[in-house]
Every structure is written in C-alpha cells, then in structure tokens.
Amino acid sequence: MTTNPLYETFARAPLAFERGEGTWLITTEGDRYLDLAGGIAVNSLGHSHPHLVAALTEQAGKLWHVSNLYQIPGQERLGERLVEASFADKVFFTNSGAEALECAIKTARRYQYVNGHPEKFRIITFEGAFHGRTLATIAAGGQQKYLEGFGPKVEGFDQVAFDDLDAAEKLIGPETAAILLEPVQGEGGVRTFPVSSLKRVRELCDKHGLLLIFDEVQCGIGRTGKLFAHEWSGVTPDIMAIAKGIGGGFPVGACLATDEAAVGMTAGVHGTTFGGNPLAMAVGNAVLDVVLEDGFLEDVSRKALLFKQGLAAVIDEFPDVIEEIRGSGLMLGLKCKVPNTSLVQSLRDQKALSVGAGDNVVRLLPPLTITDDEIRDAIGRIRAAAKSLSNAG
Numbered sequence: 001m002t003t004n005p006l007y008e009t010f011a012r013a014p015l016a017f018e019r020g021e022g023t024w025l026i027t028t029e030g031d032r033y034l035d036l037a038g039g040i041a042v043n044s045l046g047h048s049h050p051h052l053v054a055a056l057t058e059q060a061g062k063l064w065h066v067s068n069l070y071q072i073p074g075q076e077r078l079g080e081r082l083v084e085a086s087f088a089d090k091v092f093f094t095n096s097g098a099e100a101l102e103c104a105i106k107t108a109r110r111y112q113y114v115n116g117h118p119e120k121f122r123i124i125t126f127e128g129a130f131h132g133r134t135l136a137t138i139a140a141g142g143q144q145k146y147l148e149g150f151g152p153k154v155e156g157f158d159q160v161a162f163d164d165l166d167a168a169e170k171l172i173g174p175e176t177a178a179i180l181l182e183p184v185q186g187e188g189g190v191r192t193f194p195v196s197s198l199k200r201v202r203e204l205c206d207k208h209g210l211l212l213i214f215d216e217v218q219c220g221i222g223r224t225g226k227l228f229a230h231e232w233s234g235v236t237p238d239i240m241a242i243a244k245g246i247g248g249g250f251p252v253g254a255c256l257a258t259d260e261a262a263v264g265m266t267a268g269v270h271g272t273t274f275g276g277n278p279l280a281m282a283v284g285n286a287v288l289d290v291v292l293e294d295g296f297l298e299d300v301s302r303k304a305l306l307f308k309q310g311l312a313a314v315i316d317e318f319p320d321v322i323e324e325i326r327g328s329g330l331m332l333g334l335k336c337k338v339p340n341t342s343l344v345q346s347l348r349d350q351k352a353l354s355v356g357a358g359d360n361v362v363r364l365l366p367p368l369t370i371t372d373d374e375i376r377d378a379i380g381r382i383r384a385a386a387k388s389l390s391n392a393g
C-alpha cells in the first residue's frame, strides 16, 4: 500500500460513496446510507436531482468557462433572481463560502473608505461563529483552534459572546465598520439569534453608521423554510454571503449587497477567475427553479415539524443521550448528553449520516427534498442509535 498522498487535515470516516440517489448515498460496496448530513448543507436537492443533472450536462455540452472578461448571461439571470428574491441590488459570484465572506468583508470596508472613513475597518463578530478557512475568515471566526500556528491574526476583527448585544454595543468604536453574524450559527452548534437580537443589531448598525453583514452560507437557500433565514425576523442586512445550498453540490457562492453598501466595489477593486462560470450558473439557476417553486418552502417547514415531533419522542425516551433539539426548518441540532462523536458514530452504525458541531451538538442537514417516509425512517435510525448509547436501552 502506498502512503496517503492527501494532506492529513480531515479525519475522514472509512466510507467511500460511489453514487447518490435523492436522500441516499451508496458505497462502493453497495451499502445504502440515509444522508442526513447533505454534504454539510450543500446537497439542498439531494443527490442526482434530475433537474440539476439536466442543467449541468446541457451546459457542459455548450460552454464551461470564459472568464469574467466577458458577459455571462447565466450570471445576470441568477443575479437578477437573487436580487428579486431578497433585500439586495447587486451580486458578486464566488466559488465558496469563504470567498463570499471575503467579498462581504471587503465590500463593508470599501463602503466606509469611499464614504470618507478609511479609519473604519473593524468588524464585530460573535463567539461560535464560523466564516471559513481563509486567513481573514479564521480571524473573523475567532476560534483559536483554527488560528493557531498561522502567524499574526488578520487585523480588524473583535469578538463578543454569542448574542451579547450589550457587549457588542460597548465595543463599537471610531474604527468599527460592520457587524457580522450567522442568523443561525451552524458549526457553532445550531444556535439561532433571537428575533429581538437581530432587530437590536440592525438598530445598532443604523445608529452608528455600520453595515450589517449576514452569513447565510449554511442557513440560507431554503434550509430554515424561508429562502433566507433572516426573513423570519423581518430584519434585512446590507450585505449577505451565501454558498453551500445554492450550488446543490456544485461549488457556487455569492455576496449580495444593497446598491448603497456596494458603492465602493467599482471596476478593478475585486475579482475572481472561476467565480460565476457558466457551469456554476446553470446549476445555481436550476436550484432556484426548484426552491422557488410554489409550495416548496412551505413543504420544508411542514416536514421540519414532522421531524421535530419525531425527535421530541426520541428525547422523551432517551433523555440521558439527547437533551435538546435546536434549530429551524431542516437545520436541526441535537444537543447531546453523551459525546456528540459517539452519536455520529452510532448513527453511522445505523447507516445514517450526520455531522458534528460545536457545543456537543449533532447536526441534521438533510436534503430539503427528503420525503415524509424518509423522515420516519431517519427517526427510527436515530432512536436505535440513541438506544444503543442509553442506560435505558
């Protein structure tokens, strides 16, 4: 056996999948796994969705890449649709969530700069945040385990405790440019900012001339039962990063902004080679075709309720394993009493895939297309996994 040629950065499960069908992943050995991780909220429409396969293969036969030196009709179309469906007026396409956040951070700093405030570049973030793995986004996330050994932390990010708006207000100073948060924290343990906090953070930004940036890379694109999670609050940001679900498995990200917030992003100040290429745009548009269909998002909320009710029964039965259900829509967190890694492993023994998060939480991020029967099947597997870990079992 040759040595592993890959960076050792991932602790991978000993499973290799060969194909996927909807909510199912099939290993090279032919074992079927119920996918409740959804590629970490990426496979929003499951695996091999016929509409996405058709969109990608049709585009693949026509044109892959031209660069942003030329017009890309698919970009204009997806941009128009995102603008139409959101607070935003302008969109910049990227290949990943971290790049969407980089664009969001740069947009906020440039806004202050062109408005005569070059001194305003600092951004306030919240503990438990995750914004990506580039040098600026690990500084924004503020997690020591991701910063260690990578040299001086990129300057300009100040962090307060989760949902501590008093502390955020105190931190606002003459150099503050923006406040950045995930309306529902993903990696941090599926923690939702209360509506009242989002309202207050909007007020703070307006009062102090700051821009409000939402990171909806994980919670956006229908995950919570609205196209964007912040819609539940009625609060809109000035800038928003999305990725994951909008590509349904193809790498697509985007930074959305109001005309006012994007005022500094003029010709030549930012760029990307791959971002918004025709393949990515064909898939992004196809994802929106499905997610924006009449009744699709309402059905996500309905299914989420079914899922939560089933999970509540499992908690009643095994309170020594799971203590709380968190989250919104099909972005669910199981706060564990046992180590979350044990529950992820037991679920895998039941041939169900989940993903760990901070705060000893197991995340369930199934395809939004999961069926009622698959939800009942999932509950059965979660019950069996909890039973195997419980003293009551």
Ligand SMILES: *Cc1c(COP(=O)(O)O)cnc(C)c1O
Pocket: 095, 096, 097, 098, 099, 101, 130, 131, 132, 133, 182, 186, 187, 215, 216, 217, 218, 219, 243, 244
């Ligand atoms: C995954 C994630 C990112 C980073 O996205 P990448 O595509 O991995 O760069 C940023 N923010 C949130 C909230 C995420 O969940």
